[in-house]
Amino acid sequence: VTPAAEGVVDACCHPIPVHAGDLNARLPRQYRDQRLPPPLGGVWANPVNDYLPEARQAEGGLPGSDPANLYEQVLVRQDADFAVLVPLARGLLADPQVGVALDRATNEWLAETWLGEHNRQDRYRGSIRVSPRAPIDAVAEIARWADHPGFVQVAVPLESNVTYGDPMFLPVWEAAADRGLPVVVHSDHAGGVHGAPTPLGYPLTYLEAYTQTAFAALAHLASLIAHGTFERLPRLTFVFADGGFDYLQTLIWRVDKDWRSGRAEVPWVDRTPSGYLADHVRFVVHAGDGEGDPEAYAEFIELNGLEPCLLYASNYPHWDHLDAAQLRSMLTPAQRTSILGGNARVLYGLPVMQRGAT
Amino acid sequence: MAVTLNEATRQTEATESVPVTLVDCDAHPAPAGKEELLQFMPKRWHYLEKAPVGVPYRLDVVNDGARVDARPKDFALGMAGADPELFRRQLLEQAGVDFVVLIYHTSQNIPAPDADAARCSAINEWMAAYWLERYNDHGRYRGSIRLPMHNPSAAVAELDRWADHPAFVQAMAVGSYSPAFGHPAYEPIFRAASERGLPFAIHPANWPIVEPSAVGPWTYFFEWHSQAAPTAYTSHMASMVCNGLFERLPDLKVVFVEGGLSWSHALANHLDRNWARLKAEVPALTLAPSEYLRRQTLFSTQPAEEPPNPDALVQILDRMGGRDRVMFATDYPHFDYDDPRTALPRAMGDDLRRQIMCETARALYGLPRTRAVAA
Numbered sequence: 001v002t003p004a005a006e007g008v009v010d011a012c013c014h015p016i017p018v019h020a021g022d023l024n025a026r027l028p029r030q031y032r033d034q035r036l037p038p039p040l041g042g043v044w045a046n047p048v049n050d051y052l053p054e055a056r057q058a059e060g061g062l063p064g065s066d067p068a069n070l071y072e073q074v075l076v077r078q079d080a081d082f083a084v085l086v087p088l089a090r091g092l093l094a095d096p097q098v099g100v101a102l103d104r105a106t107n108e109w110l111a112e113t114w115l116g117e118h119n120r121q122d123r124y125r126g127s128i129r130v131s132p133r134a135p136i137d138a139v140a141e142i143a144r145w146a147d148h149p150g151f152v153q154v155a156v157p158l159e160s161n162v163t164y165g166d167p168m169f170l171p172v173w174e175a176a177a178d179r180g181l182p183v184v185v186h187s188d189h190a191g192g193v194h195g196a197p198t199p200l201g202y203p204l205t206y207l208e209a210y211t212q213t214a215f216a217a218l219a220h221l222a223s224l225i226a227h228g229t230f231e232r233l234p235r236l237t238f239v240f241a242d243g244g245f246d247y248l249q250t251l252i253w254r255v256d257k258d259w260r261s262g263r264a265e266v267p268w269v270d271r272t273p274s275g276y277l278a279d280h281v282r283f284v285v286h287a288g289d290g291e292g293d294p295e296a297y298a299e300f301i302e303l304n305g306l307e308p309c310l311l312y313a314s315n316y317p318h319w320d321h322l323d324a325a326q327l328r329s330m331l332t333p334a335q336r337t338s339i340l341g342g343n344a345r346v347l348y349g350l351p352v353m354q355r356g357a358t
Numbered sequence: 359m360a361v362t363l364n365e366a367t368r369q370t371e372a373t374e375s376v377p378v379t380l381v382d383c384d385a386h387p388a389p390a391g392k393e394e395l396l397q398f399m400p401k402r403w404h405y406l407e408k409a410p411v412g413v414p415y416r417l418d419v420v421n422d423g424a425r426v427d428a429r430p431k432d433f434a435l436g437m438a439g440a441d442p443e444l445f446r447r448q449l450l451e452q453a454g455v456d457f458v459v460l461i462y463h464t465s466q467n468i469p470a471p472d473a474d475a476a477r478c479s480a481i482n483e484w485m486a487a488y489w490l491e492r493y494n495d496h497g498r499y500r501g502s503i504r505l506p507m508h509n510p511s512a513a514v515a516e517l518d519r520w521a522d523h524p525a526f527v528q529a530m531a532v533g534s535y536s537p538a539f540g541h542p543a544y545e546p547i548f549r550a551a552s553e554r555g556l557p558f559a560i561h562p563a564n565w566p567i568v569e570p571s572a573v574g575p576w577t578y579f580f581e582w583h584s585q586a587a588p589t590a591y592t593s594h595m596a597s598m599v600c601n602g603l604f605e606r607l608p609d610l611k612v613v614f615v616e617g618g619l620s621w622s623h624a625l626a627n628h629l630d631r632n633w634a635r636l637k638a639e640v641p642a643l644t645l646a647p648s649e650y651l652r653r654q655t656l657f658s659t660q661p662a663e664e665p666p667n668p669d670a671l672v673q674i675l676d677r678m679g680g681r682d683r684v685m686f687a688t689d690y691p692h693f694d695y696d697d698p699r700t701a702l703p704r705a706m707g708d709d710l711r712r713q714i715m716c717e718t719a720r721a722l723y724g725l726p727r728t729r730a731v732a733a
Binding site: 160161164165196197198199200201204210211212214215216219220222244247249250251254257261263265266274288290292296303304319320 | 579625630674677
């Protein structure tokens with residue numbers, strides 16, 4: 001393996017507008033005075049820090065808003081060739097039309113700034129934000145940006161009042177699959193009308209809420225499989241970007257087990273549910289994932305065949321940042337190649353950079 | 359407590375006895391017709407039992423989710439688990455179970471706390487009168503004290519009422535109560551169970567009040583049946599740990615029934631890592647979350663996860679310190695009944711198998727090493 005092929009790809013980092021109100025100026029006139037929930041707002045305050053201390057901006061801009069900082073702290077410090085940018089939305093806004101307007105504003109902002117003026121080296125890739133509960137608008141937004149060379153996937157919130165296998169969402173996933181765009185699911189960690197983040201309501205601590213956020217991806221994943229989504233859309237890939245691959249893996253065994261006795265109900269599901277993972281599902285690795293012991297960490301991935309499914313991400317500028325060097329130290333040489341960059345390169349069609357050429 | 363009954367069992371050892379090798383931690387007797395339960399309930403609540411209960415999935419309609427051969431022929435109700443003779447024959451004789459921990463079959467809670475308390479109370483009286491006394495001449499049934507979690511004073515009273523009964527060996531509630539069980543409103547109940555030396559079992563709920571997903575309803579039976587219990591148990595477990603319940607009640611044992619187990623190791627890893635950075639929020643914790651879980655939580659096997667490589671399950675058991683935290687269960691008479699002869703993967707080996715099939719439950723529930731052979 002040449003050093004070039006081992007270049008890191010950061011599959012999920014979060015650029016943020018300089019000021020919380022910046023996107024309002026891009027909204028249609030009737031929504032400009034809309035009060036948007038702040039980024040990382042919601043029920044709990046992180047008792048320690050929402051953002052990496054070094055991501056804070058001297059001039060009062062939001063963390064993650066300064067191009068020079070993000071370049072230095074993501075691309076340079078992680079020695080990454082590319083960073084895939086996933087701007088977060090603000091949770092499920094009460095009026096879905098405001099959510100649609102915010103999606104459009106976010107995509108225009110991302111195209112002008114991070115995929116435009118900040119992207120002279122062509123090392124950023126972006127995500128098209130859509131609202132799946134407004135499927136017609138979501139399909140139109142995908143069509144609007146799909147040919148833009150900087151957008152490589154479609155981004156939707158983890159938060160939903162309906163699991164993502166529901167047929168109402170199928171046109172959105174179809175539009176993404178037809179364009180060869182993966183769909184990334186990431187929590188907005190924001191307020192809005194979604195309600196509690198756990199099956200049993202609002203937890204009492206941030207520690208519980210934060211720990212369980214990623215686990216909600218399981219219900220979306222099982223729903224997508226149960227409804228036959230991947231059978232209908234063989235080119236579709238879902239990327240679950242909140243972490244938790246270890247938790248999801250153990251519960252997919254259970255989904256497999258119940259599918260064996262319950263498959264009469266879903267005759268269109270042709271494979272064991274876990275059999276869809278390698279072809280259709282990717283998990284972004286988070287700092288809280290996996291075994292604490294490095295040997296056990298790599299072994300779990302190996303034993304469960306997860307190597308093709310995992311993508312490294314910095315999660316910059318959030319507090320739960322994962323350092324590429326830290327992940328590298330937990331992986332076998334083969335896993336390093338695929339998980340730190342190879343898998344993302346294939347998924348997003350990224351070229352191999354001649355390192356040191358710039 | 360259980361000592362009395364065990365002493366009674368031991369006295370018969372003089373005649374003829376066999377070693378105890380198989381304990382079933384989750385089997386479900388049912389009343390033979392509604393009247394059998396209603397006789398223990400105040401009349402004002404009888405109308406609640408009229409509500410027909412159904413599962414909104416096509417699949418579960420088949421035989422009400424029960425083993426086809428477990429449905430009795432002699433009762434008007436016809437509910438699986440209601441025929442004591444069939445129950446005894448299939449579980450004690452055919453499956454060869456030495457002791458059975460019984461959990462009442464119907465699993466949803468009633469939203470009104472006073473009605474829920476009346477129903478739990480009736481369930482306990484019924485279980486004591488029928489399954490722990492009338493049908494228990496062999497002394498091989500043990501019971502679970504069902505508790506109304508949204509009615510803490512009634513729940514504690516119910517614990518007081520039954521704690522000295524020799525055959526009730528644990529407290530029990532369904533898992534569908536919200537908020538999760540680390541909320542301080544529940545603490546008097548857990549404290550009372552802990553002080554009386556009773557383990558606390560959580561069993562999944564059944565329709566119409568079930569554990570939901572965090573992102574919308576389950577569409578298919580297998581989605582619900584595979585995810586509802588483990589994801590709700592995840593919330594309960596995180597809640598009990600993070601809010602200091604295990605710190606304040608170090609002797610409390612909580613048994614997570616019918617929800618699998620390997621996910622709990624992933625949860626413990628996440629909690630440990632996140633706690634390391636968020637300690638400031640939960641100053642009451644003096645141990646890492648995984649240490650409380652290791653010390654105070656147990657699991658029943660049915661339905662254990664079945665990874666394609668069975669070694670993966672054994673490895674997780676070892677890493678989570680789980681060899682003495684897992685107890686065999688059949689879930690008789692339900693359709694996904696686990697046969698003790700085939701339930702565990704061969705990869706487990708004899709020592710671990712013995713631990714799971716018998717020893718952990720025997721110690722937790724204070725069961726004897728031998729039992730009398732049926733006359």
